[in-house]
Amino acid sequence: MNARPQQDEAEIFDDARRMTNPAERAAFLERACHGDAALRERIAQLLNFEPQAQEFFDGVVENISAANLAEISAAEAPGVDEQIGTVIGRYKLLEKIGEGGCGVVYMAEQQKPVRRRVALKIIKLGMDTKSVVARFEAERQALAMMDHPNIARALDAGATETGRPYFVMELVRGFKITEYCDQNNLPMAQRLNLFIQVCHAIQHAHQKGVIHRDIKPSNILVTLHDGVPVPKVIDFGIAKAIEEPLTELTLFTAYAQLIGTPAYMSPEQAEMSGLDIDTRSDVYSLGVLLYELLTGKTPFDSQELIKSGVDHLRRTLREKEPAVPSMMVTTMQGNELLATAEHRRSEPVKLITALSGDLDWIVMKALDKDRQRRYQTANGLAFDVQRHLTNEPVLARPPGRFYRLQKLVRRNKIIFAAGTAVALALVVGLGISTVMFFREREARKIADDAKQREIQLREAAERGRQNEMLLRQEAESREKIVQAAVLLRNNRYEEADRLVAALPPNQENLAGAFVFRTLGEWHALRGEWQPAAERFAVLLRINQPDEMYSSSMDFSMQAPVLVQLDKLADYEQLRREMMRRFADVSDPQVAERVLKNSLLVPASGEAVKTLQPIASYISVYVQGMSTAYPDKTTAWQLSALGLYYFRQGNFAEAADDCRKCLRYVGPEGPDSPRLAAANVILAMCEFNLGHREPALEKLAAGKSLIEQKFQDGLKRGNGFAGYWFDWLLARVLSQEAEAMKMQKAP
Amino acid sequence: MPDHDLTLLLQSLGKDDGQASSELLPLVYEELRRLAGARMRQEMAGHTLQPTALVHEAWMRMVGESDRTWKNRAHFFAAAAECMRRILIESARRKSRLKRGGGQAKLNIDDLELAAASPDDKILLIDEAIGRLEKDDPEKARVVVMKFFGGMTNQEIGEHLGVTERTVERHWAYARACLFQIIRTEI
Numbered sequence: 001m002n003a004r005p006q007q008d009e010a011e012i013f014d015d016a017r018r019m020t021n022p023a024e025r026a027a028f029l030e031r032a033c034h035g036d037a038a039l040r041e042r043i044a045q046l047l048n049f050e051p052q053a054q055e056f057f058d059g060v061v062e063n064i065s066a067a068n069l070a071e072i073s074a075a076e077a078p079g080v081d082e083q084i085g086t087v088i089g090r091y092k093l094l095e096k097i098g099e100g101g102c103g104v105v106y107m108a109e110q111q112k113p114v115r116r117r118v119a120l121k122i123i124k125l126g127m128d129t130k131s132v133v134a135r136f137e138a139e140r141q142a143l144a145m146m147d148h149p150n151i152a153r154a155l156d157a158g159a160t161e162t163g164r165p166y167f168v169m170e171l172v173r174g175f176k177i178t179e180y181c182d183q184n185n186l187p188m189a190q191r192l193n194l195f196i197q198v199c200h201a202i203q204h205a206h207q208k209g210v211i212h213r214d215i216k217p218s219n220i221l222v223t224l225h226d227g228v229p230v231p232k233v234i235d236f237g238i239a240k241a242i243e244e245p246l247t248e249l250t251l252f253t254a255y256a257q258l259i260g261t262p263a264y265m266s267p268e269q270a271e272m273s274g275l276d277i278d279t280r281s282d283v284y285s286l287g288v289l290l291y292e293l294l295t296g297k298t299p300f301d302s303q304e305l306i307k308s309g310v311d312h313l314r315r316t317l318r319e320k321e322p323a324v325p326s327m328m329v330t331t332m333q334g335n336e337l338l339a340t341a342e343h344r345r346s347e348p349v350k351l352i353t354a355l356s357g358d359l360d361w362i363v364m365k366a367l368d369k370d371r372q373r374r375y376q377t378a379n380g381l382a383f384d385v386q387r388h389l390t391n392e393p394v395l396a397r398p399p400g401r402f403y404r405l406q407k408l409v410r411r412n413k414i415i416f417a418a419g420t421a422v423a424l425a426l427v428v429g430l431g432i433s434t435v436m437f438f439r440e441r442e443a444r445k446i447a448d449d450a451k452q453r454e455i456q457l458r459e460a461a462e463r464g465r466q467n468e469m470l471l472r473q474e475a476e477s478r479e480k481i482v483q484a485a486v487l488l489r490n491n492r493y494e495e496a497d498r499l500v501a502a503l504p505p506n507q508e509n510l511a512g513a514f515v516f517r518t519l520g521e522w523h524a525l526r527g528e529w530q531p532a533a534e535r536f537a538v539l540l541r542i543n544q545p546d547e548m549y550s551s552s553m554d555f556s557m558q559a560p561v562l563v564q565l566d567k568l569a570d571y572e573q574l575r576r577e578m579m580r581r582f583a584d585v586s587d588p589q590v591a592e593r594v595l596k597n598s599l600l601v602p603a604s605g606e607a608v609k610t611l612q613p614i615a616s617y618i619s620v621y622v623q624g625m626s627t628a629y630p631d632k633t634t635a636w637q638l639s640a641l642g643l644y645y646f647r648q649g650n651f652a653e654a655a656d657d658c659r660k661c662l663r664y665v666g667p668e669g670p671d672s673p674r675l676a677a678a679n680v681i682l683a684m685c686e687f688n689l690g691h692r693e694p695a696l697e698k699l700a701a702g703k704s705l706i707e708q709k710f711q712d713g714l715k716r717g718n719g720f721a722g723y724w725f726d727w728l729l730a731r732v733l734s735q736e737a738e739a740m741k742m743q744k745a746p
Numbered sequence: 747m748p749d750h751d752l753t754l755l756l757q758s759l760g761k762d763d764g765q766a767s768s769e770l771l772p773l774v775y776e777e778l779r780r781l782a783g784a785r786m787r788q789e790m791a792g793h794t795l796q797p798t799a800l801v802h803e804a805w806m807r808m809v810g811e812s813d814r815t816w817k818n819r820a821h822f823f824a825a826a827a828e829c830m831r832r833i834l835i836e837s838a839r840r841k842s843r844l845k846r847g848g849g850q851a852k853l854n855i856d857d858l859e860l861a862a863a864s865p866d867d868k869i870l871l872i873d874e875a876i877g878r879l880e881k882d883d884p885e886k887a888r889v890v891v892m893k894f895f896g897g898m899t900n901q902e903i904g905e906h907l908g909v910t911e912r913t914v915e916r917h918w919a920y921a922r923a924c925l926f927q928i929i930r931t932e933i
Contacts, residue, residue, distance in 0.1 A: 009920070
């Protein structure tokens with residue numbers, strides 16, 4: 001039957017059944033069926049059944065009473081499980097041990113051929129819909145393909161008398177991997193060893209063409225084999241075949257993903273296209289697992305992820321950079337930090353020190369938003385963790401010669417020392433051998449060789465010694481940074497500041513960035529510009545994150561501080577550095593910050609020219625928005641553009657942008673650094689255009705805002721009301737305008 | 747059962763995707779059963795608890811009333827309807843098996859019996875007829891399931907299927923007659 005006539009059939013039927021007069025109805029049918037006798041006959045027959053049909057259907061469902069439903073729910077209610085003790089195939093159900101969306105897992109006893117306990121997973125009663133069965137079948141097949149000591153083994157499969165499929169697995173008795181680690185206070189190295197085994201299991205699955213897609217602690221149980229802890233991956237419930245579908249499950253896996261676990265989900269998994277998940281998605285989840293084993297927390301709080309709704313969840317996973325593990329631990333409250341350390345048989349400072357460095361890098365590489373930049377395989381991740389354990393350079397670390405060398409020395413401490421001893425022994429032996437003339441030549445050769453070797457070894461030893469020293473220094477300063485971070489958490493700024501004041505900047509230390517940024521801001525808010533500039537200088541030297549947003553913030557702090565201090569050479573250098581880093585910026589807020597902070601002082605035509613791409617990026621952005629009624633972001637952009645045109649000498653255009661900017665007063669009210677700056681820039685334009693009166697008025701308006709702010713004491717601020725450095729920027733410009741007022745005096 | 751999972755799932759549902767409803771099944775099923783049990787312990791004897799009321803309550807508990815679109819609500823109800831169908835069929839089968847002394851005796855009912863059929867028997871008959879209608883005319887079969895087992899209004903069904911209320915009404919009347927014809931002549 002094709003759809004079109006059927007549509008008509010239903011319509012004809014419906015119209016006809018409403019006609020009470022048989023003759024009228026017959027005439028209507030004749031007409032409506034266009035002479036299609038078969039159709040007319042069918043409808044006429046249906047019409048005959050119509051009254052009975054109505055009666056038959058009426059109240060059937062309504063008559064199902066509470067009693068029926070009670071009976072149904074009693075039969076299946078959790079805890080009142082009638083199935084305990086029943087025998088399915090060769091298995092007797094003993095106890096329910098788990099329950100998922102559509103399957104139940106029982107501990108069961110196998111009677112023949114061997115008596116043993118197994119886990120039997122069966123589809124819930126009534127849940128045997130096509131899609132559920134397909135998924136269930138996929139899991140069974142996935143498990144059956146795998147043969148690995150760290151994956152629960154599939155043993156058997158079958159169907160009950162009523163046709164519900166089940167399968168039988170090795171019974172894994174153990175704890176969630178995170179629980180096991182914490183209960184036994186496993187130190188870091190042992191945790192990492194367990195983790196490596198998990199990676200190998202997942203790699204095995206990948207080699208068999210199966211993506212697990214739901215790696216999380218509750219799916220990895222640790223069980224003891226002869227006293228040795230062995231992790232086992234148990235649940236392949238939403239696993240997916242890599243190459244070809246195991247069954248017809250491809251359609252709905254996209255939805256299954258969201259029934260997965262948000263905290264462990266890779267960004268591409270959350271996107272839910274579902275078609276584009278590969279093994280690197282598991283690598284991401286392994287990264288989350290590693291994160292949790294190290295810090296006790298997941299990179300993003302799962303409750304928050306869930307509460308935030310699906311769009312926000314996706315955005316978080318796609319855009320937000322999680323705190324690196326060492327930072328995550330550093331920001332814990334005192335008690336929590338202590339407990340976390342104790343669970344790892346460590347102390348807070350030692351724990352943080354242990355995490356910062358290799359482990360931070362490894363975890364962050366596994367968690368990269370861009371799967372191209374993750375470890376490409378689970379084995380790759382495992383190898384890097386292994387390298388860390390044996391003090392070899394890890395791949396996650398950006399390559400640097402010094403770093404590789406220090407690893408070499410750390411690894412070969414004993415060999416370096418032993419080398420020197422061997423050299424000495426050779427020299428002594430040489431003294432004896434010289435008496436023997438006939439061996440002289442040979443001896444000389446040995447002596448030469450030995451000498452050569454001695455020199456080499458001595459050099460190596462010397463290098464080693466130096467490296468050891470550097471290494472010790474590095475370790476010491478790293479420790480100090482960590483202590484400072486802990487002090488800062490407790491608002492003990494003076495002590496922290498003293499601790500790090502004389503510290504050589506320690507590269508690649510992310511906790512250091514936090515310490516120096518916090519201290520720099522602390523000084524700045526107290527108006528201590530000189531020490532602030534020093535802290536920020538260290539911050540900018542040690543912290544070069546790829547992430548543009550936060551690093552543009554760091555530059556925005558230092559730029560006005562340097563101008564305030566009149567350190568124009570340093571400022572010029574900073575400006576160049578900004579240009580180098582943010583040349584191809586693609587974030588409107590970052591562009592705005594970079595543009596205005598590059599133009600805090602009059603700039604050469606050349607310098608203004610280099611900013612052209614950023615300015616045009618912003619102006620394109622602004623053109624897309626309503627400048628008649630600008631919003632907050634547009635208003636900020638307009639103020640930056642105004643400054644740009646002003647520096648270019650295009651005063652009319654600059655003044656225009658400033659005026660547009662001033663049209664928007666945000667919820668924070670007129671007390672905004674953006675309005676202050678726009679007033680000041682506008683004033684400077686007016687001076688240059690020869691409009692002295694309006695210029696003085698605007699300058700006064702801007703200055704009164706600024707002076708009030710600094711008089712009241714600067715606050716750190718926020719993205720809405722503006723930060724302290726936005727105010728400082730306005731003040732720096734107002735000082736320039738003030739000078740202009742004198743210069744251009746009539 | 748984690749309610750937020752359902753919320754996420756609902757939010758993520760694309761448009762006109764029949765698959766989505768069946769994806770909801772496990773979640774809804776669980777909740778419906780749990781609810782039925784819980785409600786029974788509270789209800790006084792003699793009160794009847796209508797399945798449709800149960801579905802509505804499940805919706806309220808799992809998703810709440812606020813800020814959900816009709817589309818999601820309709821999705822949920824379609825899934826719930828399918829669940830209700832399974833729950834009722836299961837119960838009816840169990841009882842019918844007991845009555846007939848086990849085994850899955852084929853229903854064979856003449857007119858007289860049909861008139862006096864118990865609600866359970868009726869449900870089994872209707873379900874089987876729906877099964878046949880699904881083969882010929884899946885869309886109308888879906889309307890029946892939603893209307894009959896899910897207690898959805900014509901508006902809700904229309905939302906879910908993307909057709910007008912009027913069309914739903916026609917389909918329902920037509921399908922009902924077809925089903926009855928199937929029951930009378932084929933089963």
